Amino acid sequence: MRYGEIGFDLEVDLSRGSIDRVETDPRDTKLYLGGLGTNAKIMWDRVPPGTEAFSEDNLLIFGTGLLCGTGAPGCNRTIVSTVSPQTKLMAYSMMGGFWAPELKYAGYDKVIVRGQSEELVYLWINNDKVEIRDAAHLKGLGATETSEAIRRELKDPDIQVAAIGLAGENRVFYASVEQGRSSASRGGIGAVMGDKGLKAIAVRGKKDINVADPAKYMDLCNDVLKYIKFREDNPIKGMPAILQGLGSPQEMRIVDEEWHTTSFMWGNSRTRRKDFWTHEIEEKWRETQENVRTRLISCHNCPMKCGATISVPGLPTYMMKCYSKLTYTMAAYGDLDFGFKIAQKATEYGLDGFSAPQSMAFGLELLEAGILTKEDFPGMPDDNEGRFFYLIEKIVRREGIGDILADGTYWAARRIGNGAEKFDHNTIKKHEQLPLKLGMLNPVYYLMYSTGEKINITQIEGQFPQEPLPTREAREEFVKDWFQVPDEKFKKYYVDWEPRGEMSNPYYPTVEASCDIVDWMEKMHYIDDALGMCAGLSSFPLKPPYHIHNYPEFIKAATGMEMDKDELWKAATRNRTLMRALNVRFGMRRADDRPPEDHWKKRFPDLEKQLLDAYYKLKGFNDQGIPTPEALHDLELDYVAEEFEQKGIYSHG
Amino acid sequence: MAKVKKIVKSITIDADKCNGCKACEVICSSWHATPRYSSNNPARSRIRIVRSPLRDIYLPVYAGEYTAAECTGRDKYILDGKEYAECDFCRASCPSRDLFKEPDSGLPLKCDMCEDTPALDKPKCVEWCLADALIYVEREEEVEEDQPELGDVEIGIGSMIDKYGLEKVLDTIARMAKP
Numbered sequence: 066m067r068y069g070e071i072g073f074d075l076e077v078d079l080s081r082g083s084i085d086r087v088e089t090d091p092r093d094t095k096l097y098l099g100g101l102g103t104n105a106k107i108m109w110d111r112v113p114p115g116t117e118a119f120s121e122d123n124l125l126i127f128g129t130g131l132l133c134g135t136g137a138p139g140c141n142r143t144i145v146s147t148v149s150p151q152t153k154l155m156a157y158s159m160m161g162g163f164w165a166p167e168l169k170y171a172g173y174d175k176v177i178v179r180g181q182s183e184e185l186v187y188l189w190i191n192n193d194k195v196e197i198r199d200a201a202h203l204k205g206l207g208a209t210e211t212s213e214a215i216r217r218e219l220k221d222p223d224i225q226v227a228a229i230g231l232a233g234e235n236r237v238f239y240a241s242v243e244q245g246r247s248s249a250s251r252g253g254i255g256a257v258m259g260d261k262g263l264k265a266i267a268v269r270g271k272k273d274i275n276v277a278d279p280a281k282y283m284d285l286c287n288d289v290l291k292y293i294k295f296r297e298d299n300p301i302k303g304m305p306a307i308l309q310g311l312g313s314p315q316e317m318r319i320v321d322e323e324w325h326t327t328s329f330m331w332g333n334s335r336t337r338r339k340d341f342w343t344h345e346i347e348e349k350w351r352e353t354q355e356n357v358r359t360r361l362i363s364c365h366n367c368p369m370k371c372g373a374t375i376s377v378p379g380l381p382t383y384m385m386k387c388y389s390k391l392t393y394t395m396a397a398y399g400d401l402d403f404g405f406k407i408a409q410k411a412t413e414y415g416l417d418g419f420s421a422p423q424s425m426a427f428g429l430e431l432l433e434a435g436i437l438t439k440e441d442f443p444g445m446p447d448d449n450e451g452r453f454f455y456l457i458e459k460i461v462r463r464e465g466i467g468d469i470l471a472d473g474t475y476w477a478a479r480r481i482g483n484g485a486e487k488f489d490h491n492t493i494k495k496h497e498q499l500p501l502k503l504g505m506l507n508p509v510y511y512l513m514y515s516t517g518e519k520i521n522i523t524q525i526e527g528q529f530p531q532e533p534l535p536t537r538e539a540r541e542e543f544v545k546d547w548f549q550v551p552d553e554k555f556k557k558y559y560v561d562w563e564p565r566g567e568m569s570n571p572y573y574p575t576v577e578a579s580c581d582i583v584d585w586m587e588k589m590h591y592i593d594d595a596l597g598m599c600a601g602l603s604s605f606p607l608k609p610p611y612h613i614h615n616y617p618e619f620i621k622a623a624t625g626m627e628m629d630k631d632e633l634w635k636a637a638t639r640n641r642t643l644m645r646a647l648n649v650r651f652g653m654r655r656a657d658d659r660p661p662e663d664h665w666k667k668r669f670p671d672l673e674k675q676l677l678d679a680y681y682k683l684k685g686f687n688d689q690g691i692p693t694p695e696a697l698h699d700l701e702l703d704y705v706a707e708e709f710e711q712k713g714i715y716s717h718g
Numbered sequence: 719m720a721k722v723k724k725i726v727k728s729i730t731i732d733a734d735k736c737n738g739c740k741a742c743e744v745i746c747s748s749w750h751a752t753p754r755y756s757s758n759n760p761a762r763s764r765i766r767i768v769r770s771p772l773r774d775i776y777l778p779v780y781a782g783e784y785t786a787a788e789c790t791g792r793d794k795y796i797l798d799g800k801e802y803a804e805c806d807f808c809r810a811s812c813p814s815r816d817l818f819k820e821p822d823s824g825l826p827l828k829c830d831m832c833e834d835t836p837a838l839d840k841p842k843c844v845e846w847c848l849a850d851a852l853i854y855v856e857r858e859e860e861v862e863e864d865q866p867e868l869g870d871v872e873i874g875i876g877s878m879i880d881k882y883g884l885e886k887v888l889d890t891i892a893r894m895a896k897p
Contacts, residue, residue, distance in 0.1 A: 136748050136758055138741070163740075170759060213772065222770060245771065271761035271821040279755035283748070294848065359774050363739035368848035370737050374774055382772045 067091065068277035069131050069623035070099055075173045075195060077188060079261055080121055080180030084195045089174065095626060096701060098595035099131030099174065101157070102640040104146035105647060107177065108155060109705070114650045114712075118150035118253070119236065119260040125178040127168070127227065127266065130597015132623050134166035134274045134365075136286045138293065138610075139602040141165050141365035143227070143244070144594055149252040151238040151420075151473050152495050154648045156252030157519040160227075161364040161599050162245040167225040170270025182262035185234070187215065190268045200264040205231060207413025208243035209383055215267045228265035229255045230415030231461040236260055237471040239420035239497070243412060246362055246372035246384035250417035251521055252496070253473075277625030285619055292610040293368055293602070301543070301607055303534050311609060313601040316387040317361055317373035320351045325388075331395045333426035333474075334491040334500035350401045354390075357405050364599065371601060380409045388523075389418035393453065395500065396422030403450045407457065414461040419521075420473055420497040425456040427474045427488055428466060436485050441466045473497060491661050494653070496520045498661060506571040506665045508579040511673060512680050513586070514660035516690070518644040525590060527605040529555065529582045533562040533569075549612035551585055551630075558582060571667070576675050580683045591637040592616055639700040642685065642692050646705045649714065655681075655690045691715065721860045727831045728855050729780055729844060736776035736851035738769050742843035749832055749842045761821040764829040765843050765852075768806045775800055778851060780843070781818040782809030784826035784873050786880035789814075825874040830867075 066072075076085040089103070097103045104126045116122045126146045133140050143165040149156035168176065171192050178188075185200040203211050212226035225245065232240035233255030240255030241248040249255075258264075276282045293311060300309035305324040307314045316322075323342040330337055357377050361370035362384065376382045385408060393411070394404030411421060429452060431437040439445075443465070445455045459467025469477045474497060478489035491498050493514060499522055509529070510522070517525040528549065534540045537560060544556040558578045563569045574582060589604035589612070596616070603611035611619075613630055620628040658677065681688060685696025691714060694706040709715055743760035750764065751757045760766070768777040789812070791804040811818035811826035818827045832841040839845075840854035868876070878887050 134758075136744055136755070170761070209772070222768075271759065273751070273757035273759040273762075275757045276755070279748075279751075279753055283755040290846065290848065297848075360776070361737060362771065363737040363849075365739065366741045366744045367739050368741065370849075374771055376774075382774075384771060 068275050068625050071169055071174045073173050074175040077178045078180045079182040098636055100128050100144045100597050101594035104128040105643045116148055118148045121180050123148045125257050128175040129165035129169055133597035134169040135276055135623055138289050139367040139599040140597050142597040145249040145254045147254050147257045150256050151253045154651050156254050158249040158251045158254050160244055160247040160249040162247035163365045164225045164227050164244045166365045167268045167270050169274050170272055171268050172272050185262050185264050187265040203264050208415045211265050224267050224269045226265050226267045229258050230413050232414045232416050233259035235463045238473045239417040241415045241417050243415050255415050276623045278622040282622040289610045303539055311606045312369035313371045313387045316390055320354050325391055330500040330502050331398050333430045353401045377405050383409045383412045392418045393422045396426040397449045397453045399450045423497045424470045424474055425453055428470045430488050436483050490663055494520050494657050504666050506669055508571055508676055509582050512583045515658040528586050533564050551613045571669050576679045580680050588637040591640045646692055649691050658690055720863045722863045723858055724861045725856050726859045730853040730855050731778050732851050733777050735849050737849050738776045741846045745842045745846040764827045780829040781827050784811045788812050826877050
């Protein structure tokens with residue numbers, strides 16, 4: 066018997082209509098842990114370079130984390146891996162909710178989908194019984210509607226469903242996979258699911274998930290719960306409201322959005338409205354939010370309440386993900402009330418909350434600039450909010466201009482031409498970023514933006530504060546109970562960091578310190594993504610309950626494998642390096658490792674070069690950002706080096 | 719029979735506070751696993767959440783008595799505009815549904831308030847519900863003397879007798895008991 070994990074994957078070939086239950090190799094668990102790590106290994110082994118996102122050969126892997134569904138609070142993430150139609154690299158997308166634990170209760174660690182079905186189908190996993198079922202009657206239904214329809218059809222309210230909406234069916238490059246109150250949104254995995262003719266995966270499980278050292282494991286879980294309570298009672302002083310506590314940013318609970326609305330950009334990531342947040346807005350938004358919010362809700366086995374059930378009068382009820390409430394609002398220069406209304410549609414259609422509003426705002430900018438004309442938008446209303454409602458319908462159906470905007474800002478700009486490329490100013494590696502434009506270069510963020518394989522800052526940052534507290538005394542106070550640091554030097558980095566002067570951005574943190582800080586944050590995310598832990602209790606917030614000191618104990622007690630801090634650090638390095646290797650194989654190089662040109666007003670090319678060089682060196686990459694044979698050997702990834710040698714990747718760059 | 723005073727343990731359910739996370743199901747099935755905490759499986763849990771997020775229904779229910787026959791109750795209740803089935807509130811392990819039954823054997827499950835030596839402060843589900851939807855309550859009641867609580871094995875054998883008849887169960891046990 067295997068512990069922590071199940072030890073079996075489900076292999077589904079939609080072209081042949083075959084379903085197989087396949088035992089996995091425990092040696093892969095030792096090396097890659099699970100979740101993203103083992104997904105990446107499968108992608109390396111079975112998806113050759115040059116594989117198109119929309120092809121039979123592309124795999125779509127729904128992987129649960131190693132500790133998903135065990136008693137560990139908040140461990141419920143599904144990591145979805147495939148080739149992205151938008152970035153043409155590995156899509157790195159994840160979702161919380163209830164799906165991953167349910168899959169493990171059904172007796173599988175992963176569902177690996179290959180091939181394409183000619184007719185729309187859905188997969189029904191009911192413990193040992195797995196069927197590919199006709200989904201013709203679900204065609205065109207929203208993601209939430211689909212889930213409800215399947216539960217009714219199969220007569221079990223406890224079935225967990227991951228589904229696509231119209232955007233996925235029509236292969237919108239930023240279509241999401243929706244599931245309960247969560248979604249895997251980034252990189253267009255919903256479009257790949259649609260291309261495969263797979264409307265949904267429904268799961269019901271009634272089996273056990275076992276752990277190797279039960280008493281020890283439960284002690285660890287109880288300690289985590291205690292610390293969560295402690296953090297709930299002790300928000301971090303001096304930080305903006307939205308950053309004080311645990312969980313993903315508490316957008317559904319907290320009304321105070323001063324930080325987001327005045328620091329982030331509106332429109333197509335263009336305008337900062339420093340004076341936006343007023344008492345009147347706060348009162349109005351409070352009323353809006355409290356009127357539509359029925360209940361704060363959680364994911365599987367998690368005491369945080371990061372999501373909410375939203376019932377806007379006259380619209381079907383839906384469940385809201387954290388930040389979507391503001392992305393549409395801000396892209397459209399709209400009101401919060403509009404944000405809640407359009408998010409209902411976006412959830413049913415299955416759209417990424419970052420890329421969709423930016424693509425729409427981008428289209429409207431091109432109209433304003435005369436690059437697109439009124440004829441491109443027949444019948445579009447005049448008001449901004451009305452225009453967004455108009456565009457969302459066009460995009461998910463790929464009608465007219467919607468067909469172009471459905472490819473995201475990068476590809477749309479190239480299809481439109483005529484100077485439109487300049488308006489695609491907020492993408493990294495063809496992928497829309499947070500709408501954020503700042504003044505002074507921040508060396509830590511420069512590295513994370515440039516090099517992160519997730520291509521999405523919120524999924525890379527965390528742990529280390531985004532800014533120094535104003536006084537040295539306040540920073541000294543902050544580090545006092547900061548036991549999560551992997552090394553004492555991080556406390557010094559933070560205490561010495563000043564808001565202004567010599568010891569401030571861009572030259573402090575120093576190049577070396579910046580690399581260390583990024584390395585730590587990145588490692589924690591890679592560990593979370595292998596274990597299936599929600600970043601909201603680990604790598605994302607300040608002072609989280611899971612950290613590098615208790616994680617090895619968790620893994621050991623759950624699986625029975627030997628594990629210590631060094632070995633876990635190494636496994637995270639291995640997974641990080643393998644993700645880089647996959648993207649290198651898809652053609653990614655140093656030239657791609659850069660933030661949007663206008664992300665910071667003040668840029669420092671020499672310093673940026675030093676930062677990138679030092680980061681590559683620390684990571685064991687050569688100056689093109691390619692993992693070296695030596696580094697790969699140390700990580701037992703010699704097979705990667707061999708392929709790179711054979712294909713001439715080292716010699717041709 | 720004489721009346722005696724006894725501490726009755728119960729859980730008050732504040733359904734408005736439930737956020738549907740299922741931590742109660744995870745910890746209950748984990749506590750009752752053999753060896754303790756060695757596995758978890760909500761299907762074996764003695765507390766379950768009747769959950770319908772889009773209708774805003776979150777109703778934790780903990781397992782009560784086993785009953786051999788289903789009742790006739792099929793009424794609907796509308797509370798705060800939300801429709802519940804009578805069954806949603808029922809704590810019985812009964813033939814009309816597969817709630818509160820071991821998934822492998824079909825044997826009934828009943829909440830035992832996590833009885834242990836030494837006694838816990840409160841049942842595990844209450845401890846793990848940080849949303850405070852589950853509130854542990856002890857009250858003193860006068861009950862009939864000599865009514866020992868049935869244990870898992872007795873409840874299980876009782877349900878087998880209901881299903882197969884006493885004679886067949888006795889025969890089977892006698893046959894199995896032979897060396």
